[in-house]
Amino acid sequence: MTKPVRTWGRVRENRKAAEATFWIEVDCPEVAETARPGQFVMLGTGLADVAAPFLPRPFSIGARLAGGGIGFLVRVFGEGTRRLAEVSPGDELLVLGPLGRPFTLPADRPALCLAGGVGLAPFLFLAAEATEGGTAVRIVYGERSGARVFDPDLIRRITGVTPELRTEDGSVGRRGLVVDGLDLSGAPQLLACGPSPMLRACAALAAQHDLPLQVSVEEHMGCGVGTCQGCVVLSSQGEWVKSCTEGPVFDARELSW
Amino acid sequence: MVGLGQSVLGTSFQSPVLLASGTCGYGEEYADLIPLDTLGGLVTKAVSLEPRAGNPPHRVAETPGGMINAIGLQNVGLERFRSEKLPWLREHLVSARTLINVVGHSAGEYAGVVSGLDDDEGFLGYEINVSCPNVKDGTLFGTDPQGLSDLVSKLRRLTKRPLVVKLTPNVPDIGHYARICEDAGADGLSTINTFPGMLIDVERRQPVIGNVSGGVSGPAILPMGVYLTWRAAAAVSIPVIGIGGIRSGADALQYILAGASLVQVGTALFVDPSAPIQVQEEISGYMERHAIRSLGDLVGALEIPGRDPGPVEDSP
Numbered sequence A: 001m002t003k004p005v006r007t008w009g010r011v012r013e014n015r016k017a018a019e020a021t022f023w024i025e026v027d028c029p030e031v032a033e034t035a036r037p038g039q040f041v042m043l044g045t046g047l048a049d050v051a052a053p054f055l056p057r058p059f060s061i062g063a064r065l066a067g068g069g070i071g072f073l074v075r076v077f078g079e080g081t082r083r084l085a086e087v088s089p090g091d092e093l094l095v096l097g098p099l100g101r102p103f104t105l106p107a108d109r110p111a112l113c114l115a116g117g118v119g120l121a122p123f124l125f126l127a128a129e130a131t132e133g134g135t136a137v138r139i140v141y142g143e144r145s146g147a148r149v150f151d152p153d154l155i156r157r158i159t160g161v162t163p164e165l166r167t168e169d170g171s172v173g174r175r176g177l178v179v180d181g182l183d184l185s186g187a188p189q190l191l192a193c194g195p196s197p198m199l200r201a202c203a204a205l206a207a208q209h210d211l212p213l214q215v216s217v218e219e220h221m222g223c224g225v226g227t228c229q230g231c232v233v234l235s236s237q238g239e240w241v242k243s244c245t246e247g248p249v250f251d252a253r254e255l256s257w
Numbered sequence B: 001m002v003g004l005g006q007s008v009l010g011t012s013f014q015s016p017v018l019l020a021s022g023t024c025g026y027g028e029e030y031a032d033l034i035p036l037d038t039l040g041g042l043v044t045k046a047v048s049l050e051p052r053a054g055n056p057p058h059r060v061a062e063t064p065g066g067m068i069n070a071i072g073l074q075n076v077g078l079e080r081f082r083s084e085k086l087p088w089l090r091e092h093l094v095s096a097r098t099l100i101n102v103v104g105h106s107a108g109e110y111a112g113v114v115s116g117l118d119d120d121e122g123f124l125g126y127e128i129n130v131s132c133p134n135v136k137d138g139t140l141f142g143t144d145p146q147g148l149s150d151l152v153s154k155l156r157r158l159t160k161r162p163l164v165v166k167l168t169p170n171v172p173d174i175g176h177y178a179r180i181c182e183d184a185g186a187d188g189l190s191t192i193n194t195f196p197g198m199l200i201d202v203e204r205r206q207p208v209i210g211n212v213s214g215g216v217s218g219p220a221i222l223p224m225g226v227y228l229t230w231r232a233a234a235a236v237s238i239p240v241i242g243i244g245g246i247r248s249g250a251d252a253l254q255y256i257l258a259g260a261s262l263v264q265v266g267t268a269l270f271v272d273p274s275a276p277i278q279v280q281e282e283i284s285g286y287m288e289r290h291a292i293r294s295l296g297d298l299v300g301a302l303e304i305p306g307r308d309p310g311p312v313e314d315s316p
Helices: A029-034 A078-084 A115-133 A152-159 A194-208 B076-092 B106-119 B143-156 B175-182 B219-235 B251-257 B265-272 B275-289
Strands: A006-019 A021-027 A040-044 A056-062 A062-065 A071-074 A092-099 A111-116 A137-143 A166-167 A191-192 A212-218 A232-233 A241-243 A249-253 B006-008 B011-013 B017-019 B041-043 B058-065 B066-069 B097-102 B125-129 B163-167 B188-191 B194-199 B211-216 B241-244 B262-265
Touching: A006 A029, A006 A071, A029 A092, A040 A071, A056 A071, A056 A078, A062 A115, A071 A078, A071 A115, A071 B143, A078 B194, A111 A115, A111 A194, A115 A137, A115 A191, A115 B017, A115 B076, A137 A152, A166 B163, B011 B017, B017 B275, B058 B188, B066 B265, B076 B106, B097 B106, B106 B125, B106 B143, B125 B143, B143 B163, B143 B175, B163 B175, B175 B188, B175 B219, B188 B219, B211 B219, B219 B241, B219 B251, B241 B251, B251 B262, B251 B275, B265 B275
Parallel strands: A111 A137, A111 A191, A137 A166, A191 A212, B017 B041, B017 B262, B041 B097, B097 B125, B125 B163, B163 B188, B188 B241, B241 B262
Antiparallel strands: A006 A021, A006 A092, A021 A071, A040 A056, A040 A092, A062 A071, A212 A249, A232 A241, B006 B011, B058 B066, B066 B211, B194 B211
16 A cells, blocks of 8 residues: 655646536656546645644546646535635645545456546546556546536546447437446446545446445545544445445445445 | 653653643554654543444534544554553654553543553553533543542552543533542642633534534634643642643643643644644753743742732721
8 A cells, every 4th residue: 555645735737627617737756656546635724823724625636747746526516615726726735545445447447437427537547547558448428417527638638538428318318327328338437536426326326237346435534544433334344444445446246335 | 852851650750741631542553753752742632441333423523723623542452452452652752751541431440441551561540531511421530520530549559650530621610530549549730631611603503513423623612721720730739731722832831830841742732743742842842941940849839929009098
C-alpha cells in the first residue's frame, strides 16, 4: 500500500465542466507520483477557518497530470463542496493522500467502466492508465440530465476513450440508466462508481451474467485513514467495514446489497 | 522548542498534547503522517470486553464549526486489542504515553477490561469512558452519582495504574461529578466528551445520522469545554485533561489556564493531521514570548480581574 502524505497543493486550474460541476487541477507531486486509479484524497482548507468545509472531503483522484499534478471532479452538493468549487488558481488546498484500496486492473479482460454522475472521476484516471498499459477500456457514463454531463471532449483528452453517454432525460446520448441495454460482449471486468442504487443495479447485473465487478463506494468520511470509523458500509458477512481503508474499492461480492 | 515537559499522573509527559480517544484509532493509522512519539501521548479508541459492531451509517457529518458523530463504540474488543493493537503501541510509543479508553455496559464489563489489561506492558493507565452519548447506556454511569462512585471505587481496587475518568458535559454541575471521581480514588479527569446533538436533512425530513443523534465536537464546543474544565479543575485537586475543539496553541492554552494539566486534540486531527504538532509548537512559542520556564506555571494561572463595583445605590 502506498504511504499517504499530508501536503499543501496549489490550485493550477478550476474550470466549470458542467452544471454545478468543476474540474480542479492541483499541484501535488508526492501524491501524483504514487497514486493508483480508485484511490482518493481528502481535500480541505485546513484549520484556519471553521467555515465549511472545515472537515476535509474525500475525492477520487481523477487524473495524474504532467508535472506532478492531480485532477478532481467536484460537484456542488452542499456548502462544503460549494466553497471548494470556488477555488482559484494559486489558492492552496490541504491534500491528504493517496488513500484507500485501488481498482485492480484486469490483465486478461477488457474493462467496462460504469460511471454514475461524479462517479466518473476514478475512471478518468483508470482509463488513461489502462489504455497506456494496453487494456481495452470502455466507459459508460450516465447523468440525470444533459446539463450535468461532463465535457466529453475533456474525457477524450484525459483518457483517450470516447464515453458512451446516458441521460435519464434523454437530452444527451441514449435515454436511460448506465445498466440499461449494456453490451457485455467480451466478458468484461465490470468496474462501477456512482450512487448506491446504481451500484446495487450493477451488482445485480454482474451476478446475473456471472461477471466480475469491482465497486467504488461513497460514504461520509471523517478522517480518511481508518481511525474514526465513520465511513462504514455493510459487508456480505454482516459487518461494518471502513470504506476509507478497506475500500473504497471492493469486490462486489464482499458487500451486502 | 522551550521544554513542554511536566510530571502528571505520577509520570513525566514530554508535552501536554495528547490525541483524543476515537480520533487516532490505536495509533498505527497516523504513524506515517505524524511523529507520534514526540507527542505527550494518545488515548486509544474505546476498548470493550467483547467486540462491538457500532452504529449504521451515516456515522459522521459536518456541523457549523465542527462535526457530529455516532460511531457507536465499534471496536475490536479486549482480546484482539491485546494481541493486535497493544504490541504496536508498546513498540512505537516509547516517550509518548498511552492511555487506554475503557467502556462497558456494566461495572462488571469495565472491571473485566481493566483486569484483562492490567498485567500487560506498554501503557500508562486508563481513561474510563462514562460519557459516550451515542450508545443506549453510554452515559449511564456518567450521569448517576452513586453509579459513578461505585464504578470508580470498583476499578480503583483492581489497578495501581492511573485511572482517569472522562466526564460528560451533560450534567448540571460538573464539579459535583468531578469530586465524586476524586473521592472514589480517580487519579485524573478528562473534560469533556462530546455534546449530544442532531442534524436533520430537511429535504428528506430525516435525521442525517443513522443513529438519529450523535456527539458534537470541534471548534464549536471550545468555549463550553473551557468553561467545564475550569469548573471541574476548581472542584478537585487531581489533574484535569482538557478536551473540546482545540486546533491551535492558543486554544490549548485556554484549557491550561483554566486548570488543565494536559489537553487532547481530536477533531482537528481530521482536518489536518499535523494539528497536534502545530499545537505543541505554538504552546512552546507562547512560553518563549512570555518567558515561562515551566509549563506547570501556566496550569490554572487564569487571572480574573477584580470587578469594579460601579456606582452603588444608596440604601433607603
